[in-house]
Amino acid sequence: MNKLLTLLFLAGTLLSCTEKSTVLTVSSPSGNNSIDFQVTDDGAPIYLVSHKDKVVIDTSSFGFDFKDQESIKNHLKITGSSTNTVNETWEMPWGEQKDVVNHYNELKVELEETQAPNRKINVYFRAYDDGIGFRYEFLPQQGIDSIIIVDENTEFQLTEDYTSFWIPGDWDIYEHLYNTSKVSEIDAIAKRNNADLAQSNIPENAVNTPVTMRSNSGLHLSFHEANLTDYAGMTLKVDNETLKLTSELVGSDRLGYKVKRALPFKTPWRTIQIADKATELIDSKLIVNLNEPNKIGDVSWFKPKKYVGIWWEMHIGKSTWDYAASQDMNSFTTDAKPHGKHGATTENTKHYIDFAAKNNITGVLVEGWNTGWEHWIGFEDREGVFDFITPYPDYDLEEVTRYGKEKGVELIMHHETSAAPRTYEQQLDTAYQLMHKLGIHSVKTGYVGKIIPKGEYHHGQWMVNHYRKVVETGAKYQVAVNAHEPIKATGLRRTYPNVIAREGLRGQEFNAWASDGGNPPEHLPIVAFTRMLAGPIDFTPGVFDIALPTKPNNQINTTLAQQLALYVVIYSPIQMACDLPENYENQPAFQFIRDVGVDWDKTVVLNGEVGDFVTIARKERETGNWFVGGITDENARDIDIDFEFLDDGVDYEAIIYKDAADANYKENPTAISIENIDVKKGSTLSVHLAEGGGFAISLIKKTKS
Structure with missing residues (x-):
């Protein structure tokens, strides 16, 4: 009841403000995502974000604190606005897919202080069908050639206590294990004394980005930034009570500030990927699209x-x-x-x-x-x-x-x-x-x-x-x-x-020497929906000697079949076969590593839930062959694959590398089954994944006789 009253109060406040100030709106091309912007009676800038007419980021403000200048947080007025639409397709020279559609509607808002020194700032909002982004532009000031930012105060007011997948807002490393908790239970400070992370620095209760969240209804949000140029990286402070996230820039103890920039300049984009299901987060190209060509x-x-x-x-x-x-x-x-x-x-x-x-x-x-x-x-x-x-x-x-x-x-x-x-x-x-x-x-x-x-x-x-x-x-x-x-x-x-x-991220090497036993089976099914949203990962898969005989207190917490699957699931244009050459000799499963591609024409995310499992299919650019990888957490599960993604009129030889019936990441991780079948578009297959397991499939085009 208290949350409902709060929402009604905020809605009433917004309506009240609407009567006295202009509400500017921009919606994505399909209309599923929209951003509303206005200034309050005291000139504070506020925005909210809606997805399919439901508010997903409630009334939130932004502002900046400076050295030797007054803060910008209110006393602003809208002096102008304009809109723009871009619909283009650009080609990745290498990547998860060849062609990327960049289609958005943009709203530019021009703001000026109503009192001296009457500083001007522009805000750019872009609405995509897979999320939104916004950035700030600092304009020239008379008699001032640069500014020093002490704090950026961009707010993201959540509308519910999301289940969150997060690592602490560490100023030095991203190598923490991911945590799963409600926003109200995020406690980054508790991770401050994490073993094996000597260079760690966690100054407050904040999370690093990308941070991904799931609502009770299955809506997914992932917060990050795009085009980080000549600026400090952004962490997000967490208010456990109000469920508000606020930008907290990484500082410099040596210089005593967060950012120093010559005027004029634009900040990085603050981004929210919005998806009705987890797989759509991996499909999203919001982050690369918000960068320059x-x-x-x-x-x-x-x-x-x-x-x-x-x-x-x-x-x-x-x-x-x-x-x-x-x-x-x-x-x-x-x-x-x-x-x-x-x-x-x-x-x-x-x-x-x-x-x-x-x-x-x-x-x-x-x-x-x-x-x-x-x-x-x-x-x-x-x-x-x-x-x-x-x-x-x-x-x-x-x-x-x-x-x-x-x-x-x-x-x-x-x-x-x-x-x-x-x-x-x-x-x-x-x-x-x-x-x-x-x-x-x-x-x-x-x-x-x-x-x-x-x-x-x-x-x-x-x-x-x-x-x-x-x-x-x-x-x-x-x-x-x-x-x-x-x-x-x-x-x-x-x-x-x-x-x-x-x-x-916390990579493969932690499995070899971390005192906490290495990466747990849920690690990579979380990484696929968090860290991987930011860009390619050099995770170094391919360990075959999973027991690590020279490391009696460590082992790889996956099956051999999952190690193969990672070549498809965890994207990089460079993929290491990290084990010793002698450990690959006379191993039939190594054939998958010989065959698997690294540069893709197309990617299809077949299924997945954050922290549980994920299955991805990718089509190789040069050959037109397809490869599929699927991984699971500590829970065994059965995955149904519909080969509807395959090319019309083409027959494929499918070489399937999967967990053997008695495979288990703890007791029998190298047990693997390899079989060959013929498939084509519309074929189906059910695969069993052991605890900590996975599967990999090579789909090689058959030559017409």
């Missing part, structure tokens, strides 16, 4: 690929990143005594290249190749530690590059910065020139540790600009960037298609 032109020099590499063997203790025992902090000496466990040797790299070449894998990642790994972590001052040009004595960069080209395999460079971005920036041009000279077109970057200089955070404006500088330098030298410990994806891949993937 391709700025760098042709990117055919980057080829989506599968890769193997010298990485997992370090996580399971077979080898190390460092070459020698601990030594003088100031420099690496070529006469340093090797300890004999270094993984990135010329010989070992050639072994991986040979394996890749014979298994339809076109990339090899090598971590630990360059000097500095003896001092990269655990030291307060990590400036100048890494040299991104100089290899260790047992690694011949030119030779392995030559050998790879001879075998049709391209190296993937690795640059771990140890969270010392100034050191990296000093070497960026030189390092990328070297890559360009060698014909290496992609790099995996890393930022493990607390950011240097002290007082900066991974998700603040200073680091947002660093990540962008890396991407722009990469474009200059035809280098694609896969960032680990990154700022979150916000659709920048449309503007800079050399942004190919990011980590930005």
Whole structure:
């Protein structure tokens, strides 16, 4: 009753305001989503969002607090407005699908203060059929060339106590496990002392985005941002009592503010994806559509690929990143005594290249190749530690590059910065020139540790600009960037298609060494409807030795069949077969990894519920073959597949990799069944998924005889 009275009161207030001020409205092309905007009697800007005539974001305000200026929060008037419609189709150079429809209606609102200094600000609202976005434009001010934002106060007033899938609003990492709770029960502070996350910083009860919510009626909302450019990342403060979310920007303790920008400028978009069912969230292209078109032109020099590499063997203790025992902090000496466990040797790299070449894998990642790994972590001052040009004595960069080209395999460079971005920036041009000279077109970057200089955070404006500088330098030298410990994806891949993937979540490596037992089975069925909405994920699937014999306290909490399914379910244009080559030998299930595509013409989400299960089908661009992947949480279930998505008049050979009858992620994770059947459009199939299980299907077009 109290909530009903509150809603009636707010509705009455809105109607009262409507009599005295103009209500401006913009609706999506189909009319299913709409945004109403006006200013109150005291000049406060307010908006609400409706979906199919039901309010989903109730009366909410916005404003800004500044250093050396009065806040903008009221005393505003509408001085003008205009509308615009865009309906275009643009082509992804690589992606989940080839053609993307960008169709929206836009409302631009011009606001001005009614008292001195009469500042002006514009607000842009865009209504899509899959959600809404809005952003602010700060206009020139007389006598002021820049502004310093202390806080942005954008509100999202929820209309019910949604079930929410969230991680804490950490200023440094996104590597927390997801929590499932009502909004009223979100407690990010309780996660502050999470084990295994030493660089974590959670200053208040806030969540990181994307944060996805489900109503009692099945409506889904996901809150995020798009086109994060020269601005601080946004977390969302949670008021457990009023169910209000409020933007909280990541700050800089070193500089004492959130954002400093020269005038004029536009902020990132604040976004809400709106879906009647969970699968529609994955279908949505709202985030990429709210970014600018391709700025760098042709990117055919980057080829989506599968890769193997010298990485997992370090996580399971077979080898190390460092070459020698601990030594003088100031420099690496070529006469340093090797300890004999270094993984990135010329010989070992050639072994991986040979394996890749014979298994339809076109990339090899090598971590630990360059000097500095003896001092990269655990030291307060990590400036100048890494040299991104100089290899260790047992690694011949030119030779392995030559050998790879001879075998049709391209190296993937690795640059771990140890969270010392100034050191990296000093070497960026030189390092990328070297890559360009060698014909290496992609790099995996890393930022493990607390950011240097002290007082900066991974998700603040200073680091947002660093990540962008890396991407722009990469474009200059035809280098694609896969960032680990990154700022979150916000659709920048449309503007800079050399942004190919990011980590930005609790990845596969946690299964190998996390003291809490690794990622639970529900983790990835949540990730598909949260983190994956932001953009491609370098999750590194493909573990076959699931028991992890060198790690007695850890194992992978999936079945083998689910590891295969992840190549389809968790999207990336680069997909790693992360296990050791010897663990793939004589394994019939490895055929799926040989066959599966990485670049898609079309994606169809067949079914799914957040945190429970999801099934996705994708059509490969080059071949027209289809691949299907399905995963479940800790609960076994049966999934019915309707092959209605297949092409008309084409027969397919379906190779089905599924959990064996006795499979179980805890007791019998590698039990797998493989069968072949013929299917065509309209065929159906029922598949059983074990606890923590999954299935993968290759649908290969049959040749007409």
